[in-house]
Amino acid sequence: MRVDTLIQNADTLTMTGAGVGYRDNCAIAIDRGRIQAVLPMADAGAYTAEETIDAANKLVLPGFIDGHMHTSLNLFRGLAQDTRDWMMRGQKPYSSRMEPENSLPAAYVNMLEALAAGTTTFGEYSFANMVEQQAAFLDRLGARGNLTVTIRGTSNKPVKGDINDLYAFDDNMARRTLEANLELYDKWHGHHDRFTICLGPQGPDFMSREMLIACKKAAAERGMRLHVHLAQGKRETIQMLKRYNKRSIPFMDELGYLDDKLLAAHITDATDEEAQLLAKRGASLVLCSGSIGIIDGEVPPAWEFMKAGGTAALGTDQASGNNCNQIINEMKLTALFNKIKYMDPEVMPAWRVLRMATIDGAKALGLGESIGSIEPGKWADIIFIDLRAKTMMPVVKQPVRNYVPNLVYSARGSEVCRVMVAGKTLYRDGEYLTVDEPELMQTFADTSREYFSRFPLESVKDTVGYALQQEDKL
């Protein structure tokens, strides 16, 4: 049979079945972007291909799924660390001064960073004034996007005084951003078979109850999935208790939000019981361990959610509080943080976080039928790991294999040597094949330099970062 591409000599983690679906030395046939067959090398002669790719000395697996990222915040990488009240006192002095002409170049380079480290599906959660350009960039890059617009109905002004004062709601703002999200859906959902659009009420505390209900209704009418920051910390819980005398998850349950259309981000401040309720209702979770660890010093109850049968993806959140957008980093931190939380090294093993980064992540995003594993009928979103990298050595296949632990605990991202989406190679051995990387890097360097040259010092004078710099600690 004639196919477009035949990958040969591939030691493969197919991520099918209940484990990692390891297949020794196989061939993978790809045609019109989809996987046609996964078969022993001995049977590969049944296929002839336009392009053959030798995967000897490589580990082959599905591309990583990053369920939750805010790439435009890459403009502020490293500027809001080691600080309490991160969102209001760390991030906001910067994010409230975002301008698309500076943030978009940052976002594009952030996407390049993630792609080179194996991310093939980008769970971008962005703003109405930038998201379409990000979608267009991902399209040009050839990557897969699961995009959400931030629907918000509160002012974005820097907070003065008590950050626990109730925010004033602005339903018009919520309506405008909801409208933008729906427009994005109409235009991009299903585009090139690589884009899906979710509806993104930012969180239960960021708009009125009426607008939360309006969002849920708009999503239901279109069969859209919802992607919501939920129980993302004590700040939110305080708002919810003051306003409704309810915690976030029970409140959203009353509103009918907890169902199989919901992808909840974070659940930092959820109780174990609330996490279990979320799982029981069939909602999915996107866990951003690195972000929540550095921002809040907390480990969300994802393990309780998963033990209760819930499906969880991983997300890198933002470069201004995580700080690198690499799923390999996220896998490692997720495994280690949970071992520490439960004081048990057998909790959250490597294979489990690898599933979160691939097949379980796909399921959590509602894409489990089309991506997340290497099996016939699915899109050929496939990455190759160089087994001659020092971090992947020695390569041991008996008495036990060490592929999965080395990928999760040892790899640093640079081991990814080929990234393919829908059968097309987008990145190979340090080179980006679909976009002009040097130009994108130069634009980011230039625009960020110009932007910060006129950034008002006063606006960050009460941040921890400024204090650290005064003390010669930055």
Next chain:
Amino acid sequence: MRVDTLIQNADTLTMTGAGVGYRDNCAIAIDRGRIQAVLPMADAGAYTAEETIDAANKLVLPGFIDGHMHTSLNLFRGLAQDTRDWMMRGQKPYSSRMEPENSLPAAYVNMLEALAAGTTTFGEYSFANMVEQQAAFLDRLGARGNLTVTIRGTSNKPVKGDINDLYAFDDNMARRTLEANLELYDKWHGHHDRFTICLGPQGPDFMSREMLIACKKAAAERGMRLHVHLAQGKRETIQMLKRYNKRSIPFMDELGYLDDKLLAAHITDATDEEAQLLAKRGASLVLCSGSIGIIDGEVPPAWEFMKAGGTAALGTDQASGNNCNQIINEMKLTALFNKIKYMDPEVMPAWRVLRMATIDGAKALGLGESIGSIEPGKWADIIFIDLRAKTMMPVVKQPVRNYVPNLVYSARGSEVCRVMVAGKTLYRDGEYLTVDEPELMQTFADTSREYFSRFPLESVKDTVGYALQQEDKL
């Protein structure tokens, strides 16, 4: 003035003073391996140099100090993860079958991995039958070594039955390994101004009280520093309580071990009060966050030790339970684990762990007068970080700098583009300048393949790794 080397246009973290000692756009003059001057570029004309190095678009800082590593265990990378009782049931089935002809090639490649990620001082803690070859390799590489021999007085047989049974002591074994450590000291201490040798009683539970006293005495006679695994987990505490009815730290205090000659590794199972006592006695700590996190699911009380005035270094421990030997990884994990432990994102900030990796690490190893910062008189152990790497972008110098957070939280190791020890460049842009890397890699690949091809399956049949493989999870 004429010098060997002049580094120009260097944004530098000198690590002098109480913070990170940032110096904008400076020149660093190096002669006969030592730093002669750090001065503004405007004054650099006072020096002419054999070799000038342009550090534009680089961040320059002291080389990283890895206070505690067992590189020969790199042979077993990824083979003992996600398991309880790591030492006895995870690691021992492998380490009890170590052979120098296989472990040494693994150790060398592990050292290359660390060097390329910025490690200039190698705190190798190894076995009498390998350590001298490791020293010779480090010498050839041109790196700095602070070496210790494992002095042990218990049998190394795989444990059957209850791992909490008391181990049988073997004073002859302890005497033989003590002798080997002293021989290494006589031969290598002070060698090429790059080697220091410590005395290494493995731990309070691994030899008789008499032999612990003999080790302390032998060290005192020579003015040697001691490097000891201390309170490294519940297994050890159980041994100590059963045998002496005392916990490790009070027991070692009685023996006179807790003083400014002691470098204690781990203190995983120390109480806060014991950690404070250690600091009060002037002993140093080497903290291996990644290792203890993955092995034990614990975060040692290093923050308490530091708050009590103690000086701490970082260590990567071993590739078979950490798993990568990169200090950048260790800095990040140390910061994040402690934020999580104390549920406070301001605990263990980036600048603090960067000091642990450099100047405080040097002090902890007793090398604070000669390395760890960039200042006149010290050895020129210097590394360069590529500021055009995506993980270090954007480069922001105002309103606040982001160098330190990006290096600690975002960098992945590959940003290190030049590594210099005593003024000599050992690694640059992916190339090793003093050893034949391809040959070393090939030898490691060949010897490890051969070794595992005859590794007895029965010996690991009761490990977690074997069970995971049976379940298709490796």
